Amino acid sequence: MKKITVVGAGFVGATTVQRIAEKELGDVVMTDIVEGLPQGKALDLMESAPIEGFDVEIMGTNDYKDIQDSDVVVITAGLARKPGMTRDDLVKINSNIVGEVCENIKKYAPDSVVIVVTNPLDIMTYIAMKKTGFHPSRVFGMSGVLDSARFATFVAMELGCSARDVDAMVLGGHGDTMVPLPRHTTVSGVSITELMDDDTIDRLVERAVNGGAEIVELLKTGSAFYAPSAAITAMVESIVRDQHRILPAAVFLHGQYGHEGIYLGVPVKLGANGVEAILELDLTEAEQAMLDKSAEAVKVGISTLDI
Numbered sequence: 001m002k003k004i005t006v007v008g009a010g011f012v013g014a015t016t017v018q019r020i021a022e023k024e025l026g027d028v029v030m031t032d033i034v035e036g037l038p039q040g041k042a043l044d045l046m047e048s049a050p051i052e053g054f055d056v057e058i059m060g061t062n063d064y065k066d067i068q069d070s071d072v073v074v075i076t077a078g079l080a081r082k083p084g085m086t087r088d089d090l091v092k093i094n095s096n097i098v099g100e101v102c103e104n105i106k107k108y109a110p111d112s113v114v115i116v117v118t119n120p121l122d123i124m125t126y127i128a129m130k131k132t133g134f135h136p137s138r139v140f141g142m143s144g145v146l147d148s149a150r151f152a153t154f155v156a157m158e159l160g161c162s163a164r165d166v167d168a169m170v171l172g173g174h175g176d177t178m179v180p181l182p183r184h185t186t187v188s189g190v191s192i193t194e195l196m197d198d199d200t201i202d203r204l205v206e207r208a209v210n211g212g213a214e215i216v217e218l219l220k221t222g223s224a225f226y227a228p229s230a231a232i233t234a235m236v237e238s239i240v241r242d243q244h245r246i247l248p249a250a251v252f253l254h255g256q257y258g259h260e261g262i263y264l265g266v267p268v269k270l271g272a273n274g275v276e277a278i279l280e281l282d283l284t285e286a287e288q289a290m291l292d293k294s295a296e297a298v299k300v301g302i303s304t305l306d307i
């Protein structure tokens, strides 16, 4: 049985634990800084096992010793965005939290694959790579699966078709500079550029780019967690079941797409050891320019860090 740790027992963390348990991807340890919170949610989830019929252990703890030898660690600890707050406002607070979490991952789960979820995602993933000292193939961020799912949802709503048949591709940073690729977004193999006019596509792209903020505005007291936890679980599944799925993720670039030394969302192959390959798509000039802009925003964020 694989061992999966989820750090942070908030909305994203606890919902992720639920999805992982219901899919029986492994035994789960949920940690949080708040005493009783991970223990209470873990016990509540375990009490759903007789009804849901899953057969994995869920443990809640405040002690990092319990994450010992985890195969996968998901980091959701941090502050969620409040209305009006950009992801970048969170840098200072969340970088301290992620830094502390990563020192413990390095100590207790030195062979793990680490998935970062805490925002601002591309910068937090960079911090996690630096603080763990792990090879970048074992430290990456969840962004593209969520952003693509949002874009796919809006395409399905527009066409009135099943979301299952929509495959979307979104590159770039997890934020206002993300780069949805309509050319590579398909409905049962047919590009949406053949199914919709440019204005409609632009409108859906705009909504996908603002997808996180749209939820924050509605919830008022927190940010999205159902779709994020589904996206995390798909990545965890590809790792623990060694599925080699092709999914967009925030990975460390060393020359791909013309960028070096930063984390940026691109399609990768995900298996038991983490990122097995980075796929390089041929981009149009306009797409490349958008990706460069996104990379620039991430670079500026990283340059403000004191690590």
Ligand code: APR
Residues within 6 Å of the ligand: 007, 008, 009, 010, 011, 012, 013, 031, 032, 033, 034, 037, 076, 077, 078, 079, 080, 081, 097, 100, 101, 117, 118, 119, 120, 222, 223, 224, 225, 228
């Ligand atoms: N160690 C462990 N857990 C911590 C720490 C820490 N140092 N600091 C905070 N936490 C915990 C909080 O106690 C809280 O339970 O992280 C949890 C965060 O949960 P929520 O506030 O519910 O936030 P959530 O909606 O789950 O989002 C978490 O994911 O999508 C991103 O932008 C989002 O960065 C945010 C993260």
